[in-house]
């Protein structure tokens with residue numbers, strides 16, 4: 001049967017929900033879809049076999065930049081490994097190229113082999129990698145935060161200066177914020193500051209020894225708070241974890257989700273707070289410059 005691809009509208013919402021229901025539980029895509037269908041910065045597209053929606057993906061442009069995200073790639077369970085995901089992604093890459101995007105981002109967990117395989121096949125390369133784990137309540141016992149470390153809330157301008165003076169605290173070019181990333185530049189930090197508050201821990205000598213920030217999500221299955229944590233030393237990391245667990249307990253959250261610099265992930269392992277299934281988990285930022293891709297004219301979904 002012929003496969004086609006077109007922009008999705010809000011009237012496709014029920015079909016989007018039905019497709020997602022064939023995959024993991026508590027997917028965020030059904031809730032995010034109405035906003036994508038409505039936004040001038042979003043291009044949700046669907047692959048159809050006849051009238052049946054079998055694949056979806058959205059291009060989300062980051063306003064006032066040449067950055068965009070590939071979000072919510074989903075292929076109906078019965079149609080996996082038949083070229084639908086690559087077909088949808090090739091379309092999104094071509095769309096991004098038309099719109100002048102130079103940085104196309106796609107993020108996924110290290111345990112999602114299909115997603116990683118697809119990203120690599122489509123020409124994406126790993127641009128950043130952070131440690132990842134989540135902890136559900138009841139949260140583990142933890143020491144009280146140290147009175148010798150002082151959290152200071154800083155704006156993007158101040159943080160940008162701090163990170164320039166101190167390239168060791170954050171070694172990568174990007175920073176994670178929940179399941180997204182942004183550049184460590186002033187423009188990137190300003191975008192992130194619209195969604196979070198940066199906290200820098202200052203030690204007794206007045207040096208910045210750690211950076212952390214959080215973002216909360218209220219979903220049908222409970223409230224989760226995501227934390228991004230960078231630290232110069234293990235003691236500061238342990239202190240930030242105590243502050244994070246205090247926040248989780250004080251706000252009545254159900255789950256904490258942690259995105260950590262590679263060093264911090266090792267320290268979390270030694271703290272014993274990482275559940276077994278996340279011992280080797282990380283979270284990847286994949287990147288591609290659509291202007292440098294050669295159009296793949298003959299990409300079409302294979303029928304197997």
Ligand SMILES: CC(C)(COP(=O)(O)OP(=O)(O)OC[C@H]1O[C@@H](n2cnc3c(N)ncnc32)[C@H](O)[C@@H]1OP(=O)(O)O)[C@@H](O)C(=O)NCCC(=O)NCCS
Nearest residue numbers: 073074075080081082083084085086108113114115117118
């Ligand atoms: C990830 C997903 C979209 C892939 O869609 P798909 O239509 O099955 O992918 P394709 O058939 O186009 O496969 C393209 C490439 O991806 C890789 N791939 C796909 N499924 C794979 C799997 N189960 N294991 C390893 N690699 C896989 C392969 O490299 C494949 O190329 P090949 O078939 O020539 O070897 C699909 O598995 C899915 O919907 N998963 C659930 C939702 C999800 O995880 N989305 C990713 C967003 S983070």
